[in-house]
Amino acid sequence: MKVGNALAALNALSHETRLSAYRRLVKAGPDGMSVGELRDELEVPPATLTAHLNVLRAADLVQDQREGRVIRVTANFDRMTSLIAYLTENCCADAGQCAPVPVCAQPARRGC
Template structure:
């Protein structure tokens, strides 16, 4: 993924409603969801949703297909995988991060009677 594509994708997701739409489409899986079902689930007006779909499509994060009278939107997982790969390609200075020690949560102190 090129830097400009990463910026475009991040910018598209940097808005509450678009992020909610994308996350809902990820949950729906490759079959996607109709625009009406998304509008209902997120309580968004259809004309507002159209604007958000356009931004997500232009960023390559979603696809749309027509089935009869319905528009079906689906997440493009390959784009998100490429974005995550771009963001982490130089992670940990090129050393595998999987072997990094995990931090343990701080222990709570118990109250002792005085």
């Protein structure tokens, strides 16, 4: 991951509503959830959620798919894994050894 991509992702997550939305989508797993479901859970106005999702989309942290009249949003788990790897690639490099950083290989797995 390039530094610009990491900065875009971190910037997108630096707002309480966007972070809450992203965490909720991660919890939902690969099936994601509809925009309406997400809006109801976060209790934000539709236009506000749209604006926040656009920021997350621009950072490639979420993806959406139209299912008839419904838009289903999912977390981009590949991007999340790349960001975590970027942030931890030099973990404990000066200490000689490092505890492994857990990465959620199976997004729907309990505890991820």
